[in-house]
Amino acid sequence: MTLTCEIRRNGGPDVLEWIDTEPGEPGPGEVRIRHHAVGLNYIDIYHRTGLYPLSLPSGIGLEAAGEITAIGDGVTDLAIGDRVAYASAPLGAYAEERLMPADRVVPLPDAVDARSAAALMLKGLTAHFLLFRTFAIQxxxxxxxxxxxxxxxxxxxxxxxxxxxxxxxxxxxxxxxxxxxxxxxxxxxxxxxxxxxxxxxxxxxxxxxxxxxxxxxxxxxxxxxxxxxxxxxxxxxxxxxxxxxxxxxxxxxxxxxxxxxxPSLLDYTRERQDLLDGASALFDAVEAGILSARIGQEFPLPEAARAHRALEARKTTGASLLIPD
CATH class of the missing domain: 3.40.50.720 (NAD(P)-binding Rossmann-like Domain)
Structure with a gap:
């Protein structure tokens, strides 16, 4: 069993409910990931409040990093034990372990640890497409x-x-x-x-x-x-x-x-090659010392409601993480 956050109604941080679930075995084109760090983002609040409507009940969270524990049929470019990260639907990153479509997952280079990846993936990929594709800075x-x-x-x-x-x-x-x-x-x-x-x-x-x-x-x-x-x-x-x-x-x-x-990150990473290219540029910038994962605060995973309150009150700086036990 794994601890998973679920939303059954829209509202304040108190609507975040924690349940025990069984992630199951990955189907074709899927991988199972044990999370080491989960990214907290303002879009999570939009989903929780209903500004971005969801079909309820729903999981929450778009970003995490961890280790692959199982792979489904047809997955050839990832393997059990690989260190990986993602910043993508389907929602459900607020969990200890979960299934993900393999084509939304990217491998991590040795120089990028799980905490850094969970702090950087969504924000870094967003910064990349904004600066290099939406308006190419000169x-x-x-x-x-x-x-x-x-x-x-x-x-x-x-x-x-x-x-x-x-x-x-x-x-x-x-x-x-x-x-x-x-x-x-x-x-x-x-x-x-x-x-x-x-x-x-x-x-x-x-x-x-x-x-x-x-x-x-x-x-x-x-x-x-x-x-x-x-x-x-x-x-x-x-x-x-x-x-x-x-x-x-x-x-x-x-x-x-x-x-x-x-613009939306979803559209700029809809094709897997665009996702891989953006992640490669991001990780290259980290390895070159241009960017770093500026983690301002960490919260235990079950204290996601407290993290949401801090984010909404603008009491955070840099990236915020939720850390599973």
């Missing part, structure tokens, strides 16, 4: 990253700086501003100071920034648009403060023929 470009001290934000700032961009970050406190500077931000703006777009243009130049990476949503949407240069791109990849408001497409034209996109 040296000298100006970039605005909201929540620069957060899990994805920190990686975006670090990687974009390495690529030669000038990065401006936003943060919610003096402590988080210091973390954003560690990530390579040339300038950090605190939300409480107000007039974010004015400060961005003061730091980046009157023209504005070439791209905004915004995982905050409603609270920063207007400032994001106000910060963009003509032909700039608004990349809205999260809703931490709620979904962005409805707006007229003509608003983009009025502001200088702006681009707007709402």
């Amino acid at each position: 040296p000298g470009q100006r970039v605005l990253v909201h929540a620069a001290a957060g899990g994805v934000g920190y990686l975006l700032c670090t990687w974009a700086t390495h690529l030669g961009a000038t990065v401006i970050g936003t943060a919610g406190s003096r402590e988080k501003a210091a973390i954003a500077r560690e990530a390579g931000c040339a300038e950090v703006i605190q939300y409480r100071d107000g007039n974010i777009a004015t400060q961005v243009r003061r730091a980046a130049g009157k023209r504005g920034v070439d791209v905004v990476y915004d995982g905050v949503g409603a609270a920063t949407f207007q400032d994001s648009l106000d910060s963009l240069a003509p032909l700039g791109m608004m990349v809205s990849f999260g809703n931490a403060s709620g979904p962005v408001p409805a707006f007229e497409p003509s608003e983009l034209a009025r502001r200088g023929s702006l681009f707007f996109t709402r």
Whole structure:
């Protein structure tokens, strides 16, 4: 038997229920994984609250790392004992052991341990497609990253700086501003100071920034648009403060023929080769010392509700992990 988290209704952290289940034997194209570390992500809260509707009851969690304990028919590129990680549906990472489709699982290089992989997979793959595919960063470009001290934000700032961009970050406190500077931000703006777009243009130049990476949503949407240069791109990849408001497409034209996109990791890793290529680039950046797994806090797996409360209250920095016994 294995301890597994289940959601039977949407709501607060108290809806997370722990049950004993039998993961069973993997079917064709599946592997069974014993988790060593589970990643906590804001999308887990969206699933729990119903912002992203699920068919209930449902498991929860998209990211984990561990060891393969069994393989099903047709799986040829993975073996029992392999160290692996994933950041993908089907939901159910909040578990000690589970079944996963083999084509969603990637092997780990020797230089990346399970905790680092569970902290990096979803956030790192997200940072990769945002920086290299959604808007391919070029040296000298100006970039605005909201929540620069957060899990994805920190990686975006670090990687974009390495690529030669000038990065401006936003943060919610003096402590988080210091973390954003560690990530390579040339300038950090605190939300409480107000007039974010004015400060961005003061730091980046009157023209504005070439791209905004915004995982905050409603609270920063207007400032994001106000910060963009003509032909700039608004990349809205999260809703931490709620979904962005409805707006007229003509608003983009009025502001200088702006681009707007709402990308998803699922679409950028739908093909297995894209998943493997993204993971390879991520792990290469870790091995080269460009990126690191900045783990801010760890919680025992059964204390996922406490972890959710901390994440929602913005009391976390970097990545958060759930650790099975």
